[in-house]
Amino acid sequence: MERMAMTLDKFTRSLDAKSLPRVLQIQSGYYFQGSVYELYGGEWSFSYGELLKIIGINITRLIVELQSEGSKSMIVNLSLDYPGLFRIVADKRPYASIQEIVDSVRIGPECLGHPEFHCPEELQLAEGTIQAEESFRLTALRTEHEDSHVDCEVTRKDSKHIFTVKLSHTGEFYECADDQFYTLRELVEWKIPKGRKRTVTWAKSLPSKEKCVSELPEDYSGELVLTPVYELQTVSKFGKNVVFIPSTLDVEVLDVTEECDGDCFMQPLSFRDVFAKPSEFFPFRAEIIEPPSQVQEELGFLKSSKQVIVHSAYQAKRILASEIRSEAQRRFLIPVSYNGRFKRRPRTFPTAYDLEVAKSDMEQLHVVATKAFETHYEGLSSVLVGDQYLVHKRETSEVIYGGKRKTVEALACEKIVGKKYEAVLIPMCLDGGFVEVVHDKKQYMLSEVCQRFALPFNVKVSMRDLSVKEDLLAGATGLQLEEEITDPFLIVSTPDLAQCWEVPVNRTNMALQLLERWNGPKLTQGKAVPSAVEEIGEDCYFTLRRYVNTSVLPPPRPPKRPQKHSEDTVKLPPPRPKKPVPPSPKSPHTAKPAVSTSRSSICVEQNTTPPRKETSNTSLITMPDPGPQKVIGEENSPQHKTIKQDDDDTHDYEYIDEDELDIIRRKLNDQSIQGTDNRKTRNTYAMQTAKQV
Template sequence: MESTSLQQYVCSLDFRSLPRVVKICSGVYFQGSVYEISGSECCLSTGDLIKIVDIQLQKVNCESTEKDYLVELPLNFKGLFQLSPEQSPRTSMKHFLSRTLSFKDKPSACDKRQYTLQEVLQSPAMQGKTLKCLEIGSSKFQLCPVYQVEAIMHLRNNVVKIESTLDVEVVDVTEESQHVHFIKPLMLSEVLLMDNVLPVRAEILGAPEGMPVFQSKWISRLQPGCKIQIHHKVLSWKILASSRKGKRRACRFLLSSRYEGCFRRCPREFHSTSELTSGLGLARKLHVVVTKDYDSGETEPPLFGIGDRLEVLSLARAADPSAADVLECIRDNGDGDTERIEVPLFLDAGFVEDIRDSRKYTLPEVLEHFHLPCEVKVVANKDTSGPLSCVSVLTLENQITEPFLAVSLEDEPSVTFEIPPRWMDMSLFFTGGPEKPMFPSSSPKVEELTEAFYYHMLKMMPTSTPAPPRPPKRSDSEKNKCSQRSSKEGRRKASEPPKLPSADAKDTFKEAAKLLYPRTLQARADSHTLVNPNQYNIQYGPPRPQKTTKHFQQSPSMLCSSPTGNVLWCLTHTKAPSLT
C-alpha cells in the first residue's frame, strides 16, 4: 500500500470510521525522532503503530495560489466558497479523478455552486481544489486545515496529541491489525485501587520513583523487565522505630503488626520537674528516683535529695494566674516514711524512672499500655538473622497505617515482600492472571529504612508529644526590685572617681588595639624592619572623617530641552553648546 503524508491522510479520512490504525513509514524519520508533544516527549520510529481515536479541527489556513499571503480563517467563518474554473497547479488529473470518482456528489472544471467552510472540509473530493471567496478577496487560494490527532501508542500512559502537519508519512493498516492490542501501562498506586484484578502477574517498565525507602536486597531486583506477581493488599499497621546510638550505628526500622518479638519497658530519664508532666502520659502514676539535687537556696529546705523516691500523682493547676503550677507527689526517703509534697515546676534536677514490672509485652500490647514515643528493650526475638538481631534497645516513634501490596518475584516465589505504592511508585503492565494459585511465603516482619527516608517520614508525621508547661510570669514586685537594683548600681558607679589604668590594664589595652586595628599596627611595625629597598613603605593611619556633600536639586523652571529634543540642559550650571 502506498504511503502518504499524515496531513493528506487526515484530510481524506472519513471521521466516522474511527478508530484507525496506521503505521509509521520510512522517510525523513527513518531512525525515529523525538517530538515535544503536549508537554511530553514522544518518539515516532519506523514501523511503530498508532491508533487514531479522535480528530479535532484546530485552525484553517487560507493560502493564495501565488503564495504571496496566508490568512487564518476563524472556525465559524460565514463566507461561501466556489470552485475556481482552473485546476490548482499542484493537483494532477490522476489525483483529481482518484478523489472524485469515489463520491456520488462530484464537484464539476464549470460548477457554480457555493459551499460553506464545513462542506469544503468534510468533502474529500474538495481537498486540494482551487477556490474563490468574495469575503476573502478576488485572488485564488487553497484551504489548508490543521487538525489535532489524538492517538494511542504502545506502552504509553496518556493519549498522544499530534498535529496533522507533522512531517511524517503513514499507511493505513487497520484491517491487518485486528489482533494487535495496545498496552496501556499502569502505576503501582493505581493497582492499589483495583481489588477485583488481584492476584495478577505483571512486568515492570520503570524502576521505583522517588528516594530509596528500604535497605533490602529485593530493592535491586525491581528493574525494567522484572516479572512479578501481585497477591493482595495489606492493610495492617506498622511501627516506625529507631535504635539507640552506641557501638553499632543508629538504624531505622519499620515493624509490622505481625512481629512476634516481645519487649520490656526501659527506664526514662528526666532533667527537670517539668519533664515529669510529659512522662505521666497514659499512666496514672509515675515512679522516679532522684539522681541530681537542685539548688534550693540557703533559706529553704530541700524538698528531695539524691536517692529519694518520688511517686508523681498529677499536675495541679493554680487557680490564681500569678501563682505557679505544681506537681503533687509522694516522697519516700528510704526509711519507710512517706510524705505528700508539692513540687514546683521548672526545677533543674535529675530523675530516672523506677520500673516496677518485669512483664514482657507484645507489640500490640505496647500500643495498648504505653504512650508513643517510648523506649523498649528487645527481650525475645524469634528472627535471629533479621535486622533486629544486634539491637537491644528500640525507640518506638509512631504508628503508621499506610496500605501495602504483597508482591513476590515470578522466577523466585520464595522472595516475598511488601511494597508501599505511595512511597515506591513504579510503572508496569499486566501480563495476565496467575497460571496456578500461588500461596506466597510470609513477607519480612521488619524492614530497615534508609536514613534519608526516615527523616522524610518524620517531617510528614504530626507530633503527639504534649507541649511543655509555660514558665510562670514574674510579678510586678519582682520587676520593681530588679529595676531598683540596676538603678542603684548605676548611681554607685557614676559617683565613684575614675581610676588610672595600671600596667596590666595598659597591656590589655594594647592587645585590644591590635584586635581593633591589626593592619595599622602591623604596618607601623613593619616600617622599622623592612630590608628590601624595592618594597613600598606604607603607613596606615586612622580613617579620615569624610566631608559632607550637598546634593544639588534641580528646579523644573531651570531645565530646558535642546531643539532636537534629545538633550536636557541645566541653564544655571551647564552651558549649552552652540547650535550653529
C-alpha cells in the first residue's frame, strides 16, 4: 500500500512521542524561493528528498481562547512558564474504547499519569465488576503474550481494588472531574489528550520574578481552551547541530523510518537519555551539542566547555526549603553536604493538631499562645494570648457539653503559671495560634538537623558555606526545611577534572553526543563531589512537593469544632455562660497536597527517569509518631491536678526567642490599655449619672 505524504503539522499532531526517533523525507514546500531559511539563529534549507531525523517533540507555547458568556472570545498566547495554577474542566466527549483512551492520554507511574474515568454501564471483568458511574484510575499499560491491557484501580471504603481491562473493551468512557491544581507545564506534559483540546479554568496566580509576555485578565473567571503549538527537534544526515523546526512549517513530508538507516544520523542524548543508560555505560567522553541556556554559576563550565566527562548517574538527597517571609518567597533545593551552619528559629502552629504532630521524644515542645480560644466543653481549658504550655500527648477525655457527657480527644499539656506547672487539656479542635519558644542556642549542620528533628523545621543560617563563592542561603531571613526528597543527578566534569559537580537531570536542558568510553584518570573512590544549592521557581516547587506527598498517606484531618447543641436537649445543671465562638476555617494542614513548583524548562518530569539506587537509605518524609491514645477517667484527668515546683526549677527555660515574644507582649499591652480605657469610660458615665440623679 502506497503511503501518502502529509503536511508537517498533520504529522506532528498524529505523532506518538514514544515512537521516536522517526525519519522524514521532504516531499514539497519551500521558503523564499528555495533560499536559506533562518530559524532561531540556526540556518536551514530544505530540498526535495532531503532526510530529517525527528528526535524530540515539544510544546513551546499555548494559544488560549478565553470564553465568557455574553462576550466575544479573546485569544492570548501563554508561555509554559506562565506563573499560574489551573483546574481542568472534564471533557464531555466520550471515548469509545479503552484503546482510544490509551492512544489519547498519557499513562505513567507518577500520580499525574493516572487518568480517571467512569462508565455509565457496569464493566464485567475477570476480577469482579466495576459498578456503573464508579470512577476508576488507569495506573499502568501492560503487554503479556502479545495481549495488551491496562491496570485499573478502584477505591472503595479506603481500600484499593485492582482490575485488568483489555484494550479492546468498548463502551462509553467519560473523564472524571478533577479538583487538583496544575501548572501549565504539568498540563502540557500530562493532561492534554492527543487530538483534543483541553479546557481549564484559572485558579490562582503565582509570584514570579520574570515579567510575563502576556497575562490573563485579572477579573476573568470563565473557561480557557488550550491549543498547543508544537516544535520538532531534528538533526540532518550531515549536520552536527540540533535544529528546532515549528510544526506549522509549510512543507509536506513522508515517514520513511522503515526504509532508512537511522544510525547514519548524529545521535544526540539529553540528560534524561544519559541517566537511563545502564551503569556499565559510564564513564564516557561526550561533545556538547546544545549547551544549557540557563545554568547556575557553579555549573558555568557546561556553557563554556566543548567536551565533558560523564562519570556516573544516581539518585541524590536534597532538602526542599522555603524562605520564611510573607511575600516573594524563594524556594531552594539544598544538598545534604551543605557546609553552612544553622540555628533554630521558632515554628508557628495554627491548630492544636499541629502541636500534636510536631511534638518529639527528643525534647519538650514549649509554645506560647498568640490567639485566644474559649472552649464549649466543660472540663477542657480555654486559652488566652500569652499562655505558655509544654505539650505532652493526645488523650481521650470525658467532658460535659450541652448538659451531656461525651468522650472527646484533647491535647494534654502543662500550663506554665509563674513557678507552677498546671496539667490541663486543650481541645484538639482549637484553631487559635501558637509560636514555639526556642531554648536551643546550638549551631547545627544540615545533616544533624535532619537526623535530630522532624521536618518541617525552621532554621536560619548562622555561618555561611565558605566552600562556595556566593551562598544563596546566607541572605535568607529564615528557612523552613520542608521535606527530604531524592532527585536524579549526573556527575559531570571537564576533561582535565578541574571542574566536577553534581548536575541535576530534570533541570538541565542540554544535548550531548557520545564520543568514546573514558579510560583516563577516574575520580577517587569515596571522594565527595561538590553539590550546589539550587534556587527553584514556584512551578518546580509545587511539582516537587506533589511527587513527594503522593508517596505517603496524608495525615488525618483535625477534629472539627463542636456545633451548637439543640435547644430541646435535656440539660444537667448548666455550666457558667460562655461567649459563643463562630466556626473557624479549616487549618491549612488539612488541605490536599499542594500542586504542589521553577522556571526550569523540564522540571515537570520529576520522576519520569528510571529509578536508580539512592546514595543512602532514606524515607521521603519523616512523620512524627503521635503515640498511643489513652482513655483516662475523670478522676485521673489532668485538669484535676496542680503540680507545684520549688524555686529550684528542674526545667531549663533560660533562653526565650525575644523577637517572637515581642508581638505577644504588644498584644497583651494593647489589651491592658483597652481594658483600662473601658473602665475609665464606665466610671465617668456612672459619675455623670449620679450627678443627674
